[in-house]
Amino acid sequence: EVQLVESGGGLVQPGGSLRLSCAASGFTFSNYDMHWVRQAPEKGLEWVSSIGTAGDTYYLGSVKGRFTISRENAKNSLYLQMNSLRAGDTAVYYCARAETTVTTGGYTEYFQHWGQGTLVTVSS
Amino acid sequence: QSALTQPASVSGSPGQSITISCTGTSSDVGSYSLVSWYQHHPGKAPKLMIYEGTKRPSGVSYRFSGSKSGSTASLTISGLQAEDEADYYCCSYVSSAVFGGGTKLTVL
Numbered sequence: 001e002v003q004l005v006e007s008g009g010g011l012v013q014p015g016g017s018l019r020l021s022c023a024a025s026g027f028t029f030s031n032y033d034m035h036w037v038r039q040a041p042e043k044g045l046e047w048v049s050s051i052g053t054a055g056d057t058y059y060l061g062s063v064k065g066r067f068t069i070s071r072e073n074a075k076n077s078l079y080l081q082m083n084s085l086r087a088g089d090t091a092v093y094y095c096a097r098a099e100t101t102v103t104t105g106g107y108t109e110y111f112q113h114w115g116q117g118t119l120v121t122v123s124s
Numbered sequence: 125q126s127a128l129t130q131p132a133s134v135s136g137s138p139g140q141s142i143t144i145s146c147t148g149t150s151s152d153v154g155s156y157s158l159v160s161w162y163q164h165h166p167g168k169a170p171k172l173m174i175y176e177g178t179k180r181p182s183g184v185s186y187r188f189s190g191s192k193s194g195s196t197a198s199l200t201i202s203g204l205q206a207e208d209e210a211d212y213y214c215c216s217y218v219s220s221a222v223f224g225g226g227t228k229l230t231v232l
Contacts, residue, residue: 047223115169
């Protein structure tokens with residue numbers, strides 16, 4: 001059974017840092033692209049960042065330069081280092097495993113497996 | 125990419141059918157990207173309901189179906205049940221993912 005368990009959330013002051021972790025089990029972690037998706041209070045889902053099997057990374061524009069996604073395949077773990085945090089980063093952060101489909105124009109991804117989320121609150 | 129456009133809310137009575145639209149552009153929904161749909165109950169992990177535009181994962185009720193016309197994707201739920209009440213999100217992936225704003229489904 002695929003399991004994704006996030007940890008590392010908490011209360012942090014504006015300008016502070018936090019490192020989220022996602023422990024994966026039940027599948028060959030190194031074979032899958034992995035993503036972070038967040039949901040701010042009373043808002044919708046928002047994609048944050050992704051990392052491919054080759055270590056290629058992508059970021060939402062508003063977090064680029066502040067957040068760093070990484071993975072440690074030997075530990076079946078995904079990370080999100082969040083620096084210079086702002087009130088607008090307050091959200092539940094989910095990690096998700098991507099399924100990749102090759103299409104006529106390239107490839108596309110969707111998320112079949114999600115963690116339960118970890119809450120990050122940025123407030124003084 | 126800009127967020128995809130969904131209606132903020134839809135409602136229906138038990139047994140009825142409803143459709144949630146998801147409008148994008150020729151660069152996302154209208155491109156080679158295949159839309160996925162997620163059901164989200166507050167406090168729980170989102171659940172994949174439709175992938176590659178029209179396919180249902182194992183375990184998802186046949187009452188859920190997806191379609192696309194041009195740059196608009198749609199999720200139809202037939203035979204509405206109380207348990208279907210939730211937030212629904214579409215998602216398009218072209219090098220990065222973009223979600224719709226979400227639609228709150230109320231079963232009257």
